[in-house]
Amino acid sequence: MLETFRALAEPSRFHIFELLAEKPLPVGDVSERLGIRQPQASKHLRALSHAGLVEVRPDAQRRIYALRTEPLRELDVWLERYRCMWEEQFERLDGVLRELQAAPKKPIPRKKRTKR
Template sequence: MATEPFGVLADPARRRILDLLRERPRLAGELTAAVGLSQPGTSKHLRVLREAGLVTVRPEAQRRWYELRPEPLAEIDAWLTPYRWMWADRFDALERHLDTMDDE
């Protein structure tokens, strides 16, 4: 199983978990309900996210709070920076196209 951030982010369930954790720390059970997976399935994804360094876990009695670690995502963002020009031009073209549609 991939533990590098790029490989980890390839899975849609893991991206959904990260989206939820972006809002605030959450309990494992809350993530299970929100993602719609079984508890063992969610635990597996959370383990992979922890091993990749994308989340941390904070035990509190019998509960486990999961939190997003932004540093690995910042590394991915930095890697993507030189490639942004490829889609920036397309977004500009789309904006121009939409502006002409408003004029009609």
Template sequence: MTDAPDELSLVFQALADPTRRAIISRLRSGPTTVGELAEPFAMSRPAISQHLKVLERAGLIERTADAQWRRCTLRTEPLDEASAWVDRHRNEWNQRFDLLDQRLRQLKTAPTASTPRTERTDR
């Protein structure tokens, strides 16, 4: 067995950080230079570069060089795969919650041992 994380784990790990999610959101409008991506963040260029490496490793962005410009482009395929995984599991979770809700309703309406019984008076 390998210690390398699977692709889905890399995507979720990348999306776990709010800075990386903000970078992904900024890339929705199209390819952007690293400098433009770094502008709104109060962090160093090396720190931004580390975030971009995580996103690139997860397959969420692609970096290209055009002369002195470094551009980042969003890749949506890994997001589609993560979304499909969540959708599959959401259906299963919803079914389980529905069954739990149904069982709780049954328990709520069923007589219990603590319910007082009426005494027999057929003497």
């Protein structure tokens, strides 16, 4: 879970991941389509692989990288716990705002920010 987040938090890796969503690609194609150098592509792919987000299939000297969606399934399972809070969220936010604006118990502070 944390590994998944860490891996996808990197812009290039996220980009690579989405690129591989179309279809599996060898390292060369990835580096070319991302506009990054081959070593970086290899590094990022290794990171993604370490996180279980991609899998490798050797093809001669090439290595075809393809998506692995299992970590995403875990992510989905984790999200499941929060789905029930989605509608509730709006109500609470709305409620809080309403409460704050309708009945300000505290007097308005006179100190003003002069930062800008």
